[in-house]
Amino acid sequence: MTDVSSLILPAVIGLAVLLLILVIHREWRVRRLRMDNLVLLQELGESQRRVKESSRELRELFDHSAISVMLLDRYDHSVRYANDLALEMFGVDSANALTVEVMQQPDAWPVSPYSLVDFESWLGKAGRLGMQRFEWKLVNRSGYPVWLDATLASIPYEGRQILMFTGVNISARKIAESTDWLRNRAMLAMNGDRPLSAALDLIVAMFQFTSPYARCAIMTLDEHTQTLQWGSRPGFGESFLKAMDNLPVRYGAATCGSAASIQGRVVTADIDKDDRWDRYRKAAEQAGVASCWSEPVLASDGHVLGTFAVYHDRPWEPAEQDIESLTGPLYLASLAIERYQARDRLQRMIAAEKTIREISVQLQTMDASSTDSGVSSVLNFLCEYLQVDRSLVLQGSQDGTLFEAVYSWPLLEPDEDGEGLALTREELDSPLSAIRAKGFCVIHFQQSDADDEVLELLMPEHDTGSCLMVPIVQGDRISGLLAFCTGDDKHRWQEFDINTVTPVAALLGSALSRKNLMDELTFQALHDRLTGLYNRGKTEDRLRQEIARSSRYGNTFSLILFDVDHFKLVNDRFGHNAGDDVLVEVAAQLSNNIRVADFIGRWGGEEFLVILPETSLESGGEVAENLRMHVAQRTFPIPDGGVTVSAGVSAYLPGDSIQDLVKRADAALYLAKEDGRNQVKVSA
Numbered sequence: 001m002t003d004v005s006s007l008i009l010p011a012v013i014g015l016a017v018l019l020l021i022l023v024i025h026r027e028w029r030v031r032r033l034r035m036d037n038l039v040l041l042q043e044l045g046e047s048q049r050r051v052k053e054s055s056r057e058l059r060e061l062f063d064h065s066a067i068s069v070m071l072l073d074r075y076d077h078s079v080r081y082a083n084d085l086a087l088e089m090f091g092v093d094s095a096n097a098l099t100v101e102v103m104q105q106p107d108a109w110p111v112s113p114y115s116l117v118d119f120e121s122w123l124g125k126a127g128r129l130g131m132q133r134f135e136w137k138l139v140n141r142s143g144y145p146v147w148l149d150a151t152l153a154s155i156p157y158e159g160r161q162i163l164m165f166t167g168v169n170i171s172a173r174k175i176a177e178s179t180d181w182l183r184n185r186a187m188l189a190m191n192g193d194r195p196l197s198a199a200l201d202l203i204v205a206m207f208q209f210t211s212p213y214a215r216c217a218i219m220t221l222d223e224h225t226q227t228l229q230w231g232s233r234p235g236f237g238e239s240f241l242k243a244m245d246n247l248p249v250r251y252g253a254a255t256c257g258s259a260a261s262i263q264g265r266v267v268t269a270d271i272d273k274d275d276r277w278d279r280y281r282k283a284a285e286q287a288g289v290a291s292c293w294s295e296p297v298l299a300s301d302g303h304v305l306g307t308f309a310v311y312h313d314r315p316w317e318p319a320e321q322d323i324e325s326l327t328g329p330l331y332l333a334s335l336a337i338e339r340y341q342a343r344d345r346l347q348r349m350i351a352a353e354k355t356i357r358e359i360s361v362q363l364q365t366m367d368a369s370s371t372d373s374g375v376s377s378v379l380n381f382l383c384e385y386l387q388v389d390r391s392l393v394l395q396g397s398q399d400g401t402l403f404e405a406v407y408s409w410p411l412l413e414p415d416e417d418g419e420g421l422a423l424t425r426e427e428l429d430s431p432l433s434a435i436r437a438k439g440f441c442v443i444h445f446q447q448s449d450a451d452d453e454v455l456e457l458l459m460p461e462h463d464t465g466s467c468l469m470v471p472i473v474q475g476d477r478i479s480g481l482l483a484f485c486t487g488d489d490k491h492r493w494q495e496f497d498i499n500t501v502t503p504v505a506a507l508l509g510s511a512l513s514r515k516n517l518m519d520e521l522t523f524q525a526l527h528d529r530l531t532g533l534y535n536r537g538k539t540e541d542r543l544r545q546e547i548a549r550s551s552r553y554g555n556t557f558s559l560i561l562f563d564v565d566h567f568k569l570v571n572d573r574f575g576h577n578a579g580d581d582v583l584v585e586v587a588a589q590l591s592n593n594i595r596v597a598d599f600i601g602r603w604g605g606e607e608f609l610v611i612l613p614e615t616s617l618e619s620g621g622e623v624a625e626n627l628r629m630h631v632a633q634r635t636f637p638i639p640d641g642g643v644t645v646s647a648g649v650s651a652y653l654p655g656d657s658i659q660d661l662v663k664r665a666d667a668a669l670y671l672a673k674e675d676g677r678n679q680v681k682v683s684a
């Protein structure tokens, strides 16, 4: 028993010790855990401090970086950080203002080899697929383009994964690349057979590439009219294009007309405040044009070829950078315009040479009989070559007082009295002076009343347009005019056209004088030099024709033989010259009082023969009597003024020869003389 009770105490003590040990151990473990926790917490705090430190360092690094940097939330794409360069790039003051909408800018380029970069889609791609690299084109606050070589990468930042954007400015390279590309295309356009406007459009795009908010246009100079015409095809509204087209080269004619006139830079910072725009301000307002900077495009020898204008929709002035950027396009524009002008000249020269060659052959090979059709076809040809409505040859009279339209294409209708067109020396006074001064003359409607009168006569079907006249010269005399008319108000008479038609006028002149000479010879061969009536040879021909016709159709015709009474006495008393005058006057009296179908010729010295087709002997007698009376009533340029004629009439009988007919008329005339003269006898 004792033994058991003696065991209890040690057992209790042992248990107590064990319990104590357990408690001490637990306490020790708790203390240890606490210690560990403390260390861990210290470490965590340290690492958080280090993360913050490294983010701060990262930002400090970015703040001073030459690269644009933005840190964006992976999910909502909000901007957590943006360095100064990035803020400046987007034109905002803080990262809070940077939304994707602000960053997503519209493509401002009318012609560009690059397409718009959709930034938001790149953000999405970077979030899903990891790092992305792309080129991004933006327009900075000042309106200049900026190209970035951009990367988007997912990185840990302040304990989270975020998207880091970096952008390296590659604008200089991009501008060089793009302008090179455009320059090459412009050169290709110039060397190929594209129109000038295609090359100028590309040259304009070269400048717009560096100045996207500008609207640019090149105008080319028409040297002849001294006006500027649209050379490139700017995207302005129709009313602005119309209002500015044909802009005169004059200081005061908007910015371009002024720049071309002073051959130097003109800047209109605010169109509203520039009175050179008074006439064009309304059109500018409608087109949304508020400022204009114009540089003359100068040729290699310094003369003006056109203007290069830069328009903005707000008041604006070019900076040094803009002026610098325009140097290349300006040079190229000058090259293009000169090249096209040279090409145009060459092509026109070839066409003109061909034209002159063809016309020359045509004019030189035509004889007098084909002159009319030949000249008409030349005029037709020239109308088509110059693309005008009418061409005319105005032939000057010997004394130079009248210019008569002898040829015209298309035909000029005679006036109400059946008269053809003729202009007096007075009417043509100012054109003729201009022709003497510079070798040609261009007149426009509504330039002067005198010019309007001339144009109304030359082109009655038009009340607008213009006319070019070049001289037809014989010796040193203007013997006629070659005129071209167009109803097109905008028609441009090119120097080249004038140079082409001038030699044609000379060729026409010699063809016409050849024809005139031939006509003169023919006239002389058929006419009596003194009276201008047909001569005996032609009269016999006509008699032969009448005999043939009457015998074929069974008709008759009458013949009157007139003889001046006592003409020898006129000669003897007043002289041969007075005799001649009397003969001329008798001839005029007879020829002025016969019908159009009748024929009169000088048969001999003071004898005249009249043929009356389809007229009986009796009627022939009446006609003869009538004519005799006309002569008898006439006062002649001799002292007593009286001259009479006697006449013998015969009529065709079947089988008659010329001799038979004339013989009978002569016999009747003889009787008239015998009976006392100043009377008519018909043959028996």
Ligand SMILES: Nc1nc2c(ncn2[C@@H]2O[C@H](COP(=O)(O)OP(=O)(O)OP(=O)(O)O)[C@@H](O)[C@H]2O)c(=O)[nH]1
Pocket: 530, 563, 564, 565, 566, 567, 568, 569, 571, 575, 576, 577, 578, 579, 580, 583, 604, 605, 606, 673, 677
């Ligand atoms: N002035 C001039 N005289 C001419 C011309 N041709 C002929 N004569 C002249 O005309 C005259 C004609 O005279 P004659 O035949 O004798 O007849 P006439 O004197 O008219 O008398 P009758 O016929 O009998 O009335 C001649 O003296 C000619 O010399 C001419 O072209 N000019």
